[in-house]
Amino acid sequence: MTTVVRKEDPRLLRGVGRFGDDQQRRGQLHARIVRSPLAHGELRSIDTSALDGGVQVVTAADLPGDLRIPVRLSVQGIDLNEYLQPVLAADVVRYVGEPVAVVLADDPYLAEDAAELVELDIAELPAAVDPGTGRTAAEFELGFGDTGEAFAGAAHVVELDFEVGRHSAVPMEPRALLVDVDPASGALDIFGMTKVPVFNRAVLASMLDVDENLIHVHASDAGGGFGVRGEFYPEDFLVPWLAFTLRRPVKWTEDRSEHLVAVNHSRQQRHRIAAAFDVDGSLLGMRDDVLHDNGAYCRTHGIIVPELTLAMLPGPYRVPAYRGRITVALTNKTPCGTYRAPGRFEGTVVREQVLDVAADRIGIDRVELRRRNLLTPGELPHTRAMSTLGTDVVLDPGDYPGLLESTMAEAKRLGYLSEVDTLRAKGRLAGLGVAMFLEKSGLGPQETADVSVSATGAVHVHSGGTSLGQGIETVLGQLASEALGVDPSVVTVIAGDTELQPFGAGSWASRSTVVGGGAVHVSALAVRERAVQIAARMLEAAEDDLVVRDGTIAVHGAPGQRVTLAEVARACQPASPFLLADEPAGLAARRRFEVEHMTYPYGAHVAVVELDEQTGEVRILRYLVGYEVGRAINRTLVAGQLMGGVAQGVGGALFEEFRYDEAGQPQAITFMDYLLPTAAEVPGVNVLISENAPSPGNPLGVKGAGEGGLTAVGAALASAVRDAAGITGSVERLPMTADRVHRLCDMRGETETT
């Protein structure tokens, strides 16, 4: 496939994209959120007497009722109403950063000054920082088969504890909202809301008690999403509500320090996992007990990260018996939600570490152990008696062992294995990491798209997905152009405008190409069909005799007899002689695409690392991602997703962590303490994109590509560090910071004690 120029690139490269903070309105007010400085306490009073007259302040007492942020994704029938976050804290504050008031001023600098003059009287209460001391919000089990029997009859049982540190997406653009208001009707125009704009509009309409059509969320550029941006946060009510109430435009832009305590955290879990094997190393069963730190509240994601952790833990392996149990603990820390590859980043490192330790214990090569236990093509589709995200886990066809083979062959061809040997021969602490993973993508139930052709022949696609940097405009444009037989350059894609596409389900769960793409595909085909019907009337030919190509419709064998798509569009306008009396005008179609089950991409990561025994530094020398994507609509973008995912994974595996002190004070509130990997830490990444297992569940055969670059990075680097350090147990914890790796090096060669 030829490389397609990204539709997003020209405006972004010229600096004329439209991000959340890029617009202004005459008479706008600037909002600044006053946040709790304490992790837990009784909020006794809020003193605003130091503020001057030009500034307005809003507290919980001013809100229309006790408003809480609802759960977007309800799972396992568990009621979380008791744990929902209030829009503004009224009596109790539960984490540092919790919104308690909003200050409004004509100037953002003045708003910030004023916010600092708001005096909060908070009686401090003991903070639950360790999830083991937190309140339990939910507890549940998923599984199948008889694990008791599996473990009783096992030749080898490997059990270990593993902890994943709290970290998150940290997109480069902090959140921002601009809400304009029509002073007469109160109609709101919102810029900066993304990911799930149609859902957010419905939530906002319900909280404001207005018809949803009074609210128009506009498509905008977004500086990275990765799961956290675009969920409905307290500010997503406060800013529109203030504009609606005051009948003035209100603008709010978050600063980075706020972002790091306000936006969803993720990942923090403690696992005790056990795997049972027969004498040949075949898996008999797995069990995992997980303690999940959800922070102070259950937000829009409810408890889907815990659920996905359990549901995806068996991964691509043949596991006859499995039981996962999870406890969702509430602590006095920032609430948690999904971050790219939620539950899978965590579960994959835990499971793959067990396999590495088991391979050593049983005396089998790591790759061979995996090979023996991967589900074979003949065993797929494979149903696991579990559900996640409200859908049954049915693994669609694929070739897991085949991908492992091809990835290992590629690693060998690229010299990964010999590089490890060469370094070791020089006495260096080099190691090879291998990890296999299963992803999920294409969550339904539906996506809707509108495709239309205007009188100039320009094609318009209005999709419910949203542009978060992933290149959705390019991909959907390609799909529309393929189905309609036009050049991609004549296609304009608007993604995430609630007026242009009121039935969109948004961009998340690696669903946009699969479900959103499917909707564009069927809508564009419907437009094509209609165009052929009208062209047949124009050309006085039979529809079956028409050929659609290069923006024209011609009579087969008579190339002179042709009409352009623009001419057909004009022939669809009112008063056209080619329209029948009862036909609506316009060359357009709206179609819905539905999927019953998700589609499950899979892959393997291979890493070569070298450890510095003195400093504890982990140098990533080589990195390979093998990934089955079903069909790549745009290979460049798939590769980009995989490479970018690896970079984020490197952060979570080695550097990034939201640490707290014993009082619940966050220790990472700037980029000085929260360390994102730079070009110096992220290696060049090799990718092997496989298109061997098209998904049968959608007409394009695609599987999602958004998360698989990240899913197994923790696992592959843990495997590599373990191999380099030569330890017999697991690496025990992510991130593998320098001090931790330094200690692992000290453990080198120690015999296992447990």
Next chain:
Amino acid sequence: MKDVHLISLSVNGNEHELVVESRRTLADMLRHDLGYTGTHLGCEHGICGACTILLDDQPVRACLVFGVQADGCEVRTVEGLADGDQLSDLQQAFSDRHGLQCGFCTPGFLMLAEAYLSEADSSADPESVREAMASNLCRCTGYQGIVEAVCDVARSRHPAGST
């Protein structure tokens, strides 16, 4: 009482005269007073580099400079790189190498790369480019496309033997 100053500066060759408060950052002044919203703010404490611009040809974090400090200076921002719709060689290389996804950090990387390229010669190798680009943060691309794009332009602007 606001402490304000009348300053003049040139941005991408356009002369501007304006009154700014002494505490207003150059980034806010460019974005909100002068409308150059291509310069983005990712951290406001000088780490991420999204707001990198050229101040008298030197790359600086516009969030760490006050507007008044740019009095009498020449500023170059991302909006000055293209010639109308025609992308510069560097912008084109970023597109060709898929060196951007969400595009938020991109203006900062482009200006950082411009400064680097003005001093680099044909010997600019991927390692030194990678080290230079490590000044800024990107959360989408994994940096590979950025490094390749800058290497491409280093080669095309400074053919071997031309210096």
